[in-house]
Amino acid sequence: METLALPKSFDEFVDARKAGFLKVKEYVENGGHLVGMFCSYTPLELFDAAGVSVVGLCGTSNEPIADAEKVLPKNLCPLIKSSYGFAYTEKCPYTYFCDFIVGETTCDGKKKMFELLNDIKETYVLHLPQSQKRDYAKEIWYQEIKLLKEYMEERYGIEITDEKLREAARKRNELRKTQMELYALQGAVPPAMKATEVMSTLAQGMFNFGVDAQHASYKAKVDAAKEALAGGAKPVDEKAKRILLTGCPSTGVIQKVGMTIENNGGVIVCLDDCGGERTQKMLVDENADDILRAISDRYLEIHCSVMTTNEGRIANTREMCQKYKVDGVVEMVLQACHTFNVESTLMQNMCDDEGIPYMKLETDYSTTDSGQIETRLAAFIEML
Amino acid sequence: MYQVGIDIGSSAAKAAVISEGEVIKTILLDTGFSSRKVADTIYATLEAEGITKENAKYVATGYGRISVPYADDVITEITCHGKGSYFLFGENGTIIDIGGQDTKGISLKNGRVMKFIMNDKCSAGTGKFLEVMTNRLGLTPQELSALARKGKEITISSMCTVFAESEVISLIGKETPREDIAFGVIESVVNKVVSLLAQVPNDQYFLTGGLCEDIYIVERLAKALNAPVKTTPLARFAGAIGAAIAC
Ligand code: SF4
Ligand code: SF4
Numbered sequence: 001m002e003t004l005a006l007p008k009s010f011d012e013f014v015d016a017r018k019a020g021f022l023k024v025k026e027y028v029e030n031g032g033h034l035v036g037m038f039c040s041y042t043p044l045e046l047f048d049a050a051g052v053s054v055v056g057l058c059g060t061s062n063e064p065i066a067d068a069e070k071v072l073p074k075n076l077c078p079l080i081k082s083s084y085g086f087a088y089t090e091k092c093p094y095t096y097f098c099d100f101i102v103g104e105t106t107c108d109g110k111k112k113m114f115e116l117l118n119d120i121k122e123t124y125v126l127h128l129p130q131s132q133k134r135d136y137a138k139e140i141w142y143q144e145i146k147l148l149k150e151y152m153e154e155r156y157g158i159e160i161t162d163e164k165l166r167e168a169a170r171k172r173n174e175l176r177k178t179q180m181e182l183y184a185l186q187g188a189v190p191p192a193m194k195a196t197e198v199m200s201t202l203a204q205g206m207f208n209f210g211v212d213a214q215h216a217s218y219k220a221k222v223d224a225a226k227e228a229l230a231g232g233a234k235p236v237d238e239k240a241k242r243i244l245l246t247g248c249p250s251t252g253v254i255q256k257v258g259m260t261i262e263n264n265g266g267v268i269v270c271l272d273d274c275g276g277e278r279t280q281k282m283l284v285d286e287n288a289d290d291i292l293r294a295i296s297d298r299y300l301e302i303h304c305s306v307m308t309t310n311e312g313r314i315a316n317t318r319e320m321c322q323k324y325k326v327d328g329v330v331e332m333v334l335q336a337c338h339t340f341n342v343e344s345t346l347m348q349n350m351c352d353d354e355g356i357p358y359m360k361l362e363t364d365y366s367t368t369d370s371g372q373i374e375t376r377l378a379a380f381i382e383m384l
Numbered sequence: 385m386y387q388v389g390i391d392i393g394s395s396a397a398k399a400a401v402i403s404e405g406e407v408i409k410t411i412l413l414d415t416g417f418s419s420r421k422v423a424d425t426i427y428a429t430l431e432a433e434g435i436t437k438e439n440a441k442y443v444a445t446g447y448g449r450i451s452v453p454y455a456d457d458v459i460t461e462i463t464c465h466g467k468g469s470y471f472l473f474g475e476n477g478t479i480i481d482i483g484g485q486d487t488k489g490i491s492l493k494n495g496r497v498m499k500f501i502m503n504d505k506c507s508a509g510t511g512k513f514l515e516v517m518t519n520r521l522g523l524t525p526q527e528l529s530a531l532a533r534k535g536k537e538i539t540i541s542s543m544c545t546v547f548a549e550s551e552v553i554s555l556i557g558k559e560t561p562r563e564d565i566a567f568g569v570i571e572s573v574v575n576k577v578v579s580l581l582a583q584v585p586n587d588q589y590f591l592t593g594g595l596c597e598d599i600y601i602v603e604r605l606a607k608a609l610n611a612p613v614k615t616t617p618l619a620r621f622a623g624a625i626g627a628a629i630a631c
Contacts, residue, residue, distance in 0.1 A: 362504070369504075371447065372486070376502060379462030383497045 004029055004097065007090035017091065024093040027053075027209055033156070034209075036098040036121075038083065039106055040274040040302050041128055043145050044211075045284065045295050048168035049160045050152050053209040055094045057101065059083035060203070060252035062365035064091055071116060077337045078364040079249060080109045087120045094207065095121065099155075102148070104128045106306040107339055124151065131308050132300055145296040165291045168211070169284040175215045176280045181222045183277045185229075187269040187324040191236040192225045195245070195268030196258040202275065203251045236267045241384045242325055246272035246317055246347060247332040248340050252365045256373055257332050264378040269324045274304050278316040305339035313343070314350045321356055327384045328357045330377070335364045357384060386440035389468075389627025390426055391461065392448030395484030395511060396594060397422040400468075400624035401435060407628075409433070410621045419448030427454055441631035445623050447485070459630050461623045466490055466497040468626030469590050472618055478586035480577060480605065480613070481593045481622070484511045487577055491584040501583045508543040509576025511594055516545055517569040520552050521562060528566050529600035535567025548572065570604060578608045591615040592622035 004025050010018065028034060035047055036057040047054035059065075059082025068085030086092035095101070100122040103114040114123045126144050129137040149160050182201070185192040201221045208214040228235070243266045250257065250273050261268055272278060279302050288294035303312035321329065329351050333341045344360050351358035359380045363369055387402040392415060399411040411429055415422050423444070430436070437454060444452035445464040452458075461481075469479045470492060479490040487510050490500040507513050518528050538560065542548040548569075555565050581589070588611055595601050596619040606613040618625070 357499075372502065372504075375447070375460050375462070376500075379460040379497070379500060382460055382463040383500075 021093040024097045028097045034098040036095055036101040039104050040279050041104050041299050042102055043295050043299050045165055045168035045172055046149055048211050049164035056206040057095050059086050064089045075336050076109050077334045079334055080113050084113050141300045142293055142296040162291050169286045171211050173283045178218045179280045185225050190238045191267050192229050193235050194262050196262055199254045199258055240267040241327045241381050242269040244270040244272050244326040244329045248334040248337050249273050250332055256370055260374050260377050264381050266381040270320045272317055305343040314346050318350050331360045333362045386435050387628040387631035388440050388442045389624040390444045390452055391623035392419045392446040393484050394447055398621050398624040399426045400621045400628045402628040419451035423452040443627040443630045445627040462500050464623045464626030465592055466492055467629045468622035470495040471625055473590050477588040477590050478584045479590045479592055482511055482595050483593055489581045489584040499584055507545045509573050513545050516549055529598050531563045532566035532570045533600050535563035538564045538568040540568040540572045574604045574608050589613045592619040596620050
């Protein structure tokens with residue numbers, strides 16, 4: 001068994017963080033492999049099929065941002081700064097112990113950050129097309145996925161067979177279906193659980209080693225909610241206003257935005273960021289002849305503001321508004337996220353068209369604007 | 385039964401008492417250091433006049449709304465300004481509330497808030513900006529407006545209060561007439577407010593908050609908006625009145 005070095009400032013870490021480091025260290029020392037990723041476009045089945053755990057490294061905390069700003073410009077999305085900051089300060093065990101990181105050419109900030117991240121930890125960047133529209137877009141993405149597959153085969157000295165890919169696709173699809181169940185419970189009338197619970201479950205689930213463990217953690221949440229429901233539990237006030245939360249990835253603002261909505265007379269019935277229903281409802285065609293192509297096609301379909309044009313996202317949100325009987329749409333834009341910020345006009349137009357009140361919040365991971373955010377969210381909910 | 389609305393803002397605390405659909409009393413105090421303390425003072429003042437928990441309901445609003453322990457309910461100032469303004473003006477329009485630490489535009493239709501906007505983490509276009517500049521010029525707010533009326537076109541270009549203050553200091557250093565500086569200061573606030581209001585345009589506007597008795601500012605706003613701006617001395621209490629209505 002190889003022994004791995006701990007970060008330089010390990011002794012100063014709080015106990016929970018130390019425990020996290022030791023857990024991941026043990027996993028890797030016992031032969032486990034870990035790859036870090038950042039984006040919904042990452043083809044997870046490839047890692048599952050290679051027997052490698054894949055963990056989301058999106059920074060969701062303000063903590064390492066001040067350090068990240070020693071290298072990165074201040075005027076950058078907090079998700080990018082936080083992600084880089086965790087690598088830079090060696091405070092995230094997954095970033096620290098992973099074999100390498102997979103990034104994609106999504107928004108400019110992230111794309112360029114990966115160049116710097118590569119100096120700390122090897123970063124493999126998938127070249128995502130800027131649009132699904134061209135005839136050859138699918139082919140580009142397929143070639144990219146294939147290159148990554150070959151890279152992994154070479155790196156780990158393995159063969160990623162079609163059987164393994166098919167098996168991985170099947171398991172991921174099952175996981176997606178469970179996640180959809182979670183969303184259905186959350187969006188029920190009245191909701192079977194608070195969205196902030198769902199957000200936390202999903203965020204924690206990401207840190208399991210392997211798809212099975214992740215699936216089990218979601219399944220446990222679904223079962224617990226169903227059981228509570230059968231027992232007559234009503235975790236959410238029936239009069240709570242039903243909110244759809246859209247915009248940038250929201251895990252970093254569970255407290256500031258999620259909790260605030262749910263403590264001020266609202267309940268989030270639909271999580272409409274890229275980790276939500278609009279992405280999870282897309283399944284890989286498990287029975288396709290060319291399974292690798294089925295995987296690459298499924299991922300390219302994802303609607304994100306980095307794509308031009310991106311009508312699919314707005315169309316999906318419209319559908320979600322109807323499906324979940326939404327009273328109001330809150331769009332959360334992380335500071336300096338140009339793609340979602342610009343696209344917010346289209347989201348607002350759609351809401352106007354549907355007659356659903358809409359509010360945009362631009363914020364970051366700090367607490368400096370918590371008071372204002374609370375007033376704005378509370379007033380918005382009172383208005384509904 | 386009395387309905388008492390309490391609006392604890394960042395610089396002023398206001399209370400309004402409604403009985404049988406009429407505003408029968410208002411109170412205006414400095415918020416000072418402690419929202420809690422000023423809330424207690426308001427309670428004591430009303431109690432001395434026979435308005436107590438026994439015969440009154442209380443709703444608190446404003447940024448210090450959570451510091452009113454005797455409040456029966458808590459509502460944001462946006463909803464309250466909406467209700468209060470509808471009570472005072474009874475028409476559709478956009479409310480302009482220039483507060484101590486933030487400025488809001490609230491569009492009102494049939495008495496309901498349709499949309500609102502607030503300035504972001506910045507004091508440009510707020511009461512704070514005016515306060516800092518008035519102090520720097522050694523004037524009272526009334527004097528500032530009176531001087532500005534006689535001033536000539538100068539522009540304060542910095543949006544940030546701290547930089548704008550340096551700009552004012554350097555204008556003073558250059559012996560620029562105080563009238564002109566006063567003009568520039570008020571224009572700066574008016575322009576910032578108007579640019580904020582672009583997102584909630586309307587045929588007419590209502591000015592609430594501490595500046596509602598400043599006729600010069602009302603005139604400048606109306607000119608810049610190219611639309612009527614209505615106000616009344618009671619509009620200073622619009623938030624408190626709205627809270628009282630919500631009781
Ligand atoms: S928002 Fe877009 S770029 Fe960001 S993680 Fe999601 S899919 Fe990727
Ligand atoms: S939130 Fe926006 S700016 Fe931040 S990483 Fe995602 S797409 Fe890029």
